[in-house]
Amino acid sequence: MGSTNSTLSKIPNVEELMQETGFTPAHIVRLYDRFEALDKEKTGHLRPQDFGAINRLAMNPIGDRIIGAFFSPGQETVDFHSFVRTLAHFRPVDKKRPKDPSMPEPVNSRTSKLKFAFQLYDQDKDGKISRAELLQVLRSMLEMQVTEEQLESIADRTIQEADLDKDDAISFEEFRKVPPARALRLTYQHGAFAAQGTQNTKTCKVHAHRK
Amino acid sequence: MACRTCLWLLGTTFFTCTVRLVVEGTEVGATQGSHPEPGVVGSNHSQAGGGHGSSISGIQIVTFKWHHVEAPYLIALWILVAGVSKMVVELNHNLTSVIPESALLIIIGWILGGIIYGADKMQTFTLTPTVFFFYLLPQVILDAGYFMPNKLFFSNMGAILVYAVIGTCWNAATVGLGLWGCWLGGAMGDIDIGLLQFLLFGSLIAAVDPVAVIAVFEEVHVNEVLFIMVFGESLLNDGVTVVLFNVFDAFVSLGGAEIDAVEIIKGIISFFVVAFGGSLVGIIFALLISLLTRCTKNIQIIEPGFIFILGYLSYLTAEMLSLSAILSIVFCGICCQKYINANMDERSVTTVRYVMKVLANGSETIIFVFLGISAIDPAVWVWNTGFILLTLLFIFVFRFIGVFLLTWILNKYRLVPLEFIDQVVMSYGGLRGAVAYGLVAMLDENKFKEKNLMVSTTLIVVYFTVMLQGITMKPLVTWLKVKRAAVTELTLAEKIQNRTFDHMLVAIEDISGQIGHNYMRDKWHNFEERWLCWFLMKPSARKSRDYIFNIFHQLNLKDAMSYVKEVRATHKVRESHDNLILYLQTQDIVPSVCLDMHEQDLTMRESEDFNAHHLLQQHLYRGRKQHRHRYSRSHLETNRDENEVQEIFQRTMRSRLESFKSAKMGVAPAKKIQTKHQKKDKPQKVRGEGTFSPFLHVRPHSHPLIGNVMCMLIKPFRGRFSSALFIQSSKCGGVKMECHLVNIQKQKSRLGLLLLIPAFGTSTFKKGK
Numbered sequence: 001m002g003s004t005n006s007t008l009s010k011i012p013n014v015e016e017l018m019q020e021t022g023f024t025p026a027h028i029v030r031l032y033d034r035f036e037a038l039d040k041e042k043t044g045h046l047r048p049q050d051f052g053a054i055n056r057l058a059m060n061p062i063g064d065r066i067i068g069a070f071f072s073p074g075q076e077t078v079d080f081h082s083f084v085r086t087l088a089h090f091r092p093v094d095k096k097r098p099k100d101p102s103m104p105e106p107v108n109s110r111t112s113k114l115k116f117a118f119q120l121y122d123q124d125k126d127g128k129i130s131r132a133e134l135l136q137v138l139r140s141m142l143e144m145q146v147t148e149e150q151l152e153s154i155a156d157r158t159i160q161e162a163d164l165d166k167d168d169a170i171s172f173e174e175f176r177k178v179p180p181a182r183a184l185r186l187t188y189q190h191g192a193f194a195a196q197g198t199q200n201t202k203t204c205k206v207h208a209h210r211k
Numbered sequence: 212m213a214c215r216t217c218l219w220l221l222g223t224t225f226f227t228c229t230v231r232l233v234v235e236g237t238e239v240g241a242t243q244g245s246h247p248e249p250g251v252v253g254s255n256h257s258q259a260g261g262g263h264g265s266s267i268s269g270i271q272i273v274t275f276k277w278h279h280v281e282a283p284y285l286i287a288l289w290i291l292v293a294g295v296s297k298m299v300v301e302l303n304h305n306l307t308s309v310i311p312e313s314a315l316l317i318i319i320g321w322i323l324g325g326i327i328y329g330a331d332k333m334q335t336f337t338l339t340p341t342v343f344f345f346y347l348l349p350q351v352i353l354d355a356g357y358f359m360p361n362k363l364f365f366s367n368m369g370a371i372l373v374y375a376v377i378g379t380c381w382n383a384a385t386v387g388l389g390l391w392g393c394w395l396g397g398a399m400g401d402i403d404i405g406l407l408q409f410l411l412f413g414s415l416i417a418a419v420d421p422v423a424v425i426a427v428f429e430e431v432h433v434n435e436v437l438f439i440m441v442f443g444e445s446l447l448n449d450g451v452t453v454v455l456f457n458v459f460d461a462f463v464s465l466g467g468a469e470i471d472a473v474e475i476i477k478g479i480i481s482f483f484v485v486a487f488g489g490s491l492v493g494i495i496f497a498l499l500i501s502l503l504t505r506c507t508k509n510i511q512i513i514e515p516g517f518i519f520i521l522g523y524l525s526y527l528t529a530e531m532l533s534l535s536a537i538l539s540i541v542f543c544g545i546c547c548q549k550y551i552n553a554n555m556d557e558r559s560v561t562t563v564r565y566v567m568k569v570l571a572n573g574s575e576t577i578i579f580v581f582l583g584i585s586a587i588d589p590a591v592w593v594w595n596t597g598f599i600l601l602t603l604l605f606i607f608v609f610r611f612i613g614v615f616l617l618t619w620i621l622n623k624y625r626l627v628p629l630e631f632i633d634q635v636v637m638s639y640g641g642l643r644g645a646v647a648y649g650l651v652a653m654l655d656e657n658k659f660k661e662k663n664l665m666v667s668t669t670l671i672v673v674y675f676t677v678m679l680q681g682i683t684m685k686p687l688v689t690w691l692k693v694k695r696a697a698v699t700e701l702t703l704a705e706k707i708q709n710r711t712f713d714h715m716l717v718a719i720e721d722i723s724g725q726i727g728h729n730y731m732r733d734k735w736h737n738f739e740e741r742w743l744c745w746f747l748m749k750p751s752a753r754k755s756r757d758y759i760f761n762i763f764h765q766l767n768l769k770d771a772m773s774y775v776k777e778v779r780a781t782h783k784v785r786e787s788h789d790n791l792i793l794y795l796q797t798q799d800i801v802p803s804v805c806l807d808m809h810e811q812d813l814t815m816r817e818s819e820d821f822n823a824h825h826l827l828q829q830h831l832y833r834g835r836k837q838h839r840h841r842y843s844r845s846h847l848e849t850n851r852d853e854n855e856v857q858e859i860f861q862r863t864m865r866s867r868l869e870s871f872k873s874a875k876m877g878v879a880p881a882k883k884i885q886t887k888h889q890k891k892d893k894p895q896k897v898r899g900e901g902t903f904s905p906f907l908h909v910r911p912h913s914h915p916l917i918g919n920v921m922c923m924l925i926k927p928f929r930g931r932f933s934s935a936l937f938i939q940s941s942k943c944g945g946v947k948m949e950c951h952l953v954n955i956q957k958q959k960s961r962l963g964l965l966l967l968i969p970a971f972g973t974s975t976f977k978k979g980k
Contacts (some may be wrong), residue, residue: 032263034723056721057721060863061862064866117711137707141710142827144862
């Protein structure tokens with residue numbers, strides 16, 4: 001593990017980072033390698049274009065939104081710490097964590113995951129997903145064939161169903177009324193944050209699909 | 212219902228009549244020995260004699276020259292019968308989803324065999340090893356190799372090899388030794404057999420069969436890793452099987468006394484030689500094919516033929532050198548797919564794909580039908596309860612033990628462990644098939660006194676695995692699956708959320724880089740890009756290979772076209788040879804997704820009943836998790852996934868472009884980009900595309916595009932040509948731009964124009980990582 005230690009020493013405040021996010025040293029090293037690979041110009045910061053260079057992201061309907069989520073409002077670059085912090089949202093939930101209301105919510109708890117997802121919708125950060133914001137998301141996730149009227153109807157109905165206090169917007173409380181298991185989907189399932197190994201494939205449970 | 216029965220009756224009557232005719236025709240006439248050429252059928256009947264001519268007076272207007280056409284006629288007839296059987300089987304989809312097609316075909320084979328036997332009192336048509344190994348198997352394996360998902364295959368290669376080599380050896384050894392032990396113990400009564408023969412039998416019955424595996428896994432959709440494991444194993448274990456078979460065959464011939472350490476060592480060495488030699492032969496032929504397709508531009512009409520011929524030659528060459536023929540043809544298919552798909556014309560590629568499927572499907576059908584027919588032959592049936600039952604037991608049990616053991620070891624080294632369900636499916640899915648039967652039929656009766664017993668046992672094993680395990684596979688998988696909570700109807704919000712979460716996960720995977728930076732993989736990739744592609748691919752293919760490129764190609768085409776229309780109207784463009792020239796083509800521009808399509812579809816949709824759920828169901832992008840790369844014998848993949856990906860890609864690029872422009876120009880949707888010579892207008896009619904973009908945050912610097920564009924010129928070529936023109940800008944405020952100019956076919960109009968599509972990202976963008 002010599003290389004791990006040497007890489008770790010290059011990262012400032014790595015202890016604090018590990019504490020905060022819960023990643024193991026091997027994970028951090030792996031993420032650091034990835035960060036450096038993305039940071040082609042070795043500036044120590046990532047810009048949107050660096051994320052944009054991942055061309056598979058361009059094939060994701062909400063890819064650009066995810067990229068935006070890495071950048072705090074007003075910031076134009078992402079340093080390694082923010083990078084790791086954002087990715088930490090997707091760590092598996094610590095089931096054994098004691099529920100201590102005085103401590104801050106860890107980054108990978110269910111609530112934090114949902115909050116992250118919520119922020120993707122809520123661009124203007126007013127704590128609510130307005131109809132326009134929902135429309136934007138729907139637009140990007142539906143095929144081009146769907147017309148504007150249809151989009152608006154879907155958005156209207158969605159808000160109708162989800163909006164409990166009838167303010168024509170979805171607040172975080174309404175958003176999080178999902179079965180707890182669903183939030184767990186926001187967990188990177190296998191191996192992405194694991195140390196580099198010989199195999200890196202994902203496995204899903206065997207499921208028999210209907211044709 | 213009536214139609215089905217009609218067809219069925221028709222089929223059988225047709226067949227019976229033909230057989231009768233054949234039989235009556237062949238019964239007359241002198242013996243002429245066995246057929247010199249191998250036909251689809253290994254007929255034991257004698258050929259009809261020729262001599263009718265001498266005793267006839269006068270000219271015969273019509274003669275019945277059966278012997279003249281006998282061999283090809285029978286072959287064609289059997290292929291037809293197999294095809295009709297498949298048609299009959301596929302009549303009822305409910306049936307085929309419960310019982311796999313292969314099982315049904317075997318049943319039909321039984322019926323047909325019964326008819327023939329009834330007519331002939333002996334089995335005239337059986338599956339002979341020659342026919343099987345030379346004419347029926349190669350195309351099935353070539354199909355498997357050509358359509359193999361390479362990335363998946365090679366990234367799991369380690370595990371696959373472990374299962375194929377160690378697993379097969381384990382199976383062979385345990386089954387052989389187990390049976391031997393039981394024989395010694397007297398469970399089988401008195402049969403003339405020895406340890407070596409048991410080991411030989413074990414080695415031929417141990418191998419998982421690719422034909423059977425595919426046939427069953429078609430119905431049961433498992434995850435891709437599991438699939439590639441079983442499938443890869445079934446293909447690669449041929450190397451082991453061949454070696455074991457030959458080695459034990461030689462040992463049996465030598466006799467037990469001659470075997471010493473030297474022979475055993477020779478056996479082990481022969482394994483490596485056979486396996487690697489076979490693969491090498493395949494790779495050489497793959498190189499040949501790729502090189503050949505590089506030069507076949509002028510004979511596109513027969514391009515597809517080369518693939519099949521050379522593939523078959525690779526099989527035969529390996530067979531000639533006593534190497535593993537299956538490995539050879541598999542690696543031939545695997546290695547050449549990328550290059551021939553790039554080099555050949557699209558129509559040729561389509562032809563190859565379809566013909567490959569036709570041949571493979573046809574062969575598979577024939578194989579299974581004949582497996583059924585060959586059973587109806589009392590001459591080969593020897594029943595020995597102990598032997599047969601013990602064999603069944605051992606292959607089943609030892610397969611499970613072997614898989615679980617190996618997986619336990621492998622899981623220590625794998626990042627993603629194989630789960631329990633996967634292991635069960637893998638064990639249960641270890642089907643034996645025609646390869647085992649072919650091998651056992653090849654045994655020499657003089658050396659193997661109990662050949663018939665082995666043949667019978669093999670047949671029973673094949674039937675057991677293909678039919679019973681095939682039928683029960685799906686219910687087993689369903690039963691093992693962890694029961695989810697009762698599925699309530701999801702609300703719209705929940706559906707959208709689910710899909711959003713899926714996309715999010717995929718995006719995070721991509722950002723965090725799922726596949727680690729594997730040194731070897733990177734090196735291979737670089738080597739391949741630099742040398743192999745240069746060597747094996749046509750220059751034009753190389754350039755248009757880049758995926759992003761193709762997208763931009765299409766984006767550019769549309770914009771270029773609209774620009775040309777505008778420019779023509781205003782007569783502003785002068786012909787200019789020494790600067791930037793873009794030649795347009797008007798034919799053949801069919802972007803796979805028309806970005807303005809939604810406008811045309813408006814009227815269509817208005818009258819429909821609106822249903823939000825339905826819309827969501829139909830039109831939500833599916834995301835990469837649900838794009839399953841499935842190998843299928845009977846279905847060619849549709850392009851829906853590709854279309855979706857392209858559509859998303861284009862939209863993303865558009866929105867980035869928009870936000871970049873508005874950032875740079877400081878003007879919301881800026882339409883004009885000033886260039887050195889010409890103006891360009893980009894009318895954007897997209898559906899209010901993403902105003903949100905992180906790229907907006909890029910602080911616009913003051914340098915406009917003017918004067919920062921250095922252009923290079925590529926000489927226009929005649930004829931079909933597609934290449935890139937790279938315009939590198941100097942750094943504009945920290946944002947490097949890359950412009951792709953796509954130079955396509957020369958058009959008669961000779962209009963020159965400049966098209967600038969600033970693309971985001973750094974220079975790595977074009978490399979299509």
